Amino acid sequence: MTEENFSDPKKQLRRVMGLWDVLLFNVAAVLGPRWIAAAAHNGTSSISLWALAAVLFFLPTAFVIAELSTRFPEEGGLYVWSKQAFGEFHGFVAGWTYWVYTFFYFPGLLMASAAMGAYIGGSGGASLAQNRAFLMAGSFFLLFIAVFLNIIGLNVGKWLQNAGGVGTYVPLLMLVGMAGYLWHTHGSQTHFTWKNLLPTWNWGTANFWPQIAFAFTGLELVSMMSEEIREPRKTFPRAILGSGISIAAMYIAGTFAVLALVPASAVDPKSGMFQALAAGSVILKIGFFGVVAAILTAVGNAGGIGSTVAGVARVPFVVGIDRYLPAAFGKIHPRWRTPWVAILVQALISGAILLAIQVNETVNSAYQILVDATIILYFIPFLYMYAAAIKLAYRPDRAAGGNAVLIPGGKFGVWMAGSLGFIVVLGGIVLSLVPPAEAVNKWLFEAELVGGTAAAVLIGLGLYFRGAREKSRVAVADSTRHEV
Numbered sequence: 001m002t003e004e005n006f007s008d009p010k011k012q013l014r015r016v017m018g019l020w021d022v023l024l025f026n027v028a029a030v031l032g033p034r035w036i037a038a039a040a041h042n043g044t045s046s047i048s049l050w051a052l053a054a055v056l057f058f059l060p061t062a063f064v065i066a067e068l069s070t071r072f073p074e075e076g077g078l079y080v081w082s083k084q085a086f087g088e089f090h091g092f093v094a095g096w097t098y099w100v101y102t103f104f105y106f107p108g109l110l111m112a113s114a115a116m117g118a119y120i121g122g123s124g125g126a127s128l129a130q131n132r133a134f135l136m137a138g139s140f141f142l143l144f145i146a147v148f149l150n151i152i153g154l155n156v157g158k159w160l161q162n163a164g165g166v167g168t169y170v171p172l173l174m175l176v177g178m179a180g181y182l183w184h185t186h187g188s189q190t191h192f193t194w195k196n197l198l199p200t201w202n203w204g205t206a207n208f209w210p211q212i213a214f215a216f217t218g219l220e221l222v223s224m225m226s227e228e229i230r231e232p233r234k235t236f237p238r239a240i241l242g243s244g245i246s247i248a249a250m251y252i253a254g255t256f257a258v259l260a261l262v263p264a265s266a267v268d269p270k271s272g273m274f275q276a277l278a279a280g281s282v283i284l285k286i287g288f289f290g291v292v293a294a295i296l297t298a299v300g301n302a303g304g305i306g307s308t309v310a311g312v313a314r315v316p317f318v319v320g321i322d323r324y325l326p327a328a329f330g331k332i333h334p335r336w337r338t339p340w341v342a343i344l345v346q347a348l349i350s351g352a353i354l355l356a357i358q359v360n361e362t363v364n365s366a367y368q369i370l371v372d373a374t375i376i377l378y379f380i381p382f383l384y385m386y387a388a389a390i391k392l393a394y395r396p397d398r399a400a401g402g403n404a405v406l407i408p409g410g411k412f413g414v415w416m417a418g419s420l421g422f423i424v425v426l427g428g429i430v431l432s433l434v435p436p437a438e439a440v441n442k443w444l445f446e447a448e449l450v451g452g453t454a455a456a457v458l459i460g461l462g463l464y465f466r467g468a469r470e471k472s473r474v475a476v477a478d479s480t481r482h483e484v
Contacts, residue, residue, distance in 0.1 A: 040259050099312055179258070
């Protein structure tokens with residue numbers, strides 16, 4: 001390894017991911033059985049919301065990510081794009097909020113994953129899905145596995161993500177097949193009409209709307225690892241197209257399937273998929289079916305956690321190289337060539353929040369606070385991403401094209417895609433502040449949600465200005481030495 005490579009940590013990374021690795025990574029990162037459960041819990045109108053979100057949000061977002069990731073295939077993805085468009089400060093805000101969202105996202109994902117894992121014991125284990133001690137133990141076990149595999153190397157960790165993509169998709173295919181058969185032979189538990197499929201609005205369900213958009217996010221994750229992907233300009237667009245179609249179709253089909261087997265009012269918003277599988281297995285007298293699906297989904301959830309750990313950790317890694325976070329974040333493990341400090345800090349803080357959020361909340365209410373805080377923090381960098389796509393469309397290098405995959409329609413197409421995405425995520429931030437109907441104490445819910453997200457942003461700003469002062473001091477010292 002050359003001296004130049006030692007001086008630039010990014011050059012020590014290895015290009016280990018190909019097309020199928022990226023496609024399955026996207027499936028593991030985006031497709032979430034818990035969002036199908038949440039949609040089914042909300043009722044039949046969720047099905048039309050899936051279709052609307054796919055057309056008005058998922059498709060424009062895929063276009064934006066495909067263009068930015070092929071024009072700027074650099075480690076750090078969204079952070080780099082925002083910095084290119086708006087400068088160091090806004091790049092940091094985008095990168096910081098994107099990293100911090102995982103502190104809240106992991107606990108929610110871990111709780112949902114542990115709840116689904118309860119069904120590995122069959123229908124008799126369903127009660128564990130509401131058992132706080134079981135959820136905590138299962139959550140920390142899954143977090144440990146994902147962190148360990150990603151620290152020892154993406155060439156190992158990618159197999160967790162690959163298994164996660166398969167383990168997420170196959171059980172949902174099993175659910176759809178079972179539901180289709182029982183719907184045909186025994187009828188549906190839910191009556192579907194054109195009228196009840198249309199979107200409905202009320203303040204009790206307004207909090208759910210942003211979750212539909214959030215469920216379609218995650219395609220940007222793998223772009224954080226651009227310098228660890230083989231031929232990124234070819235790989236990204238193919239993987240985005242293949243995974244995007246399969247994900248949108250499964251969200252719609254999966255929601256139909258759950259509602260065909262379980263009435264909306266009885267669906268658990270965390271583990272409703274397995275309620276449906278358990279209900280169908282009882283009717284068909286094939287209990288092993290649900291157990292197999294639960295085992296596969298446990299692998300899928302571990303892959304989803306692993307993909308998020310792998311992708312998001314690259315943001316503080318690159319910010320650490322830029323010295324806006326402590327320099328330790330920019331260090332590469334000498335043996336495994338991974339940003340191990342960023343991964344470890346991310347996991348430790350998420351674990352602390354997982355414990356803290358249990359205070360004075362029911363399991364479902366604590367879960368909802370995590371989901372809403374996640375959405376608010378996560379959507380802030382998305383606002384930057386859509387705005388960056390529009391601003392960077394006016395740079396001369398876009399006209400040159402090269403190997404980049406550009407949004408069709410020229411600047412008008414960029415404005416359409418960027419504006420649609422911007423409006424959806426801004427609306428999602430606002431609606432996430434509305435307490436859900438099941439919140440026990442709406443004022444406490446609001447205080448924990450707003451206070452937690454505001455504190456996360458303020459801490460980041462403090463770190464940025466500390467880093468900016470340190471960079472300025474070093475620059476002055478270097479200038480003085482050169483003059484001498």
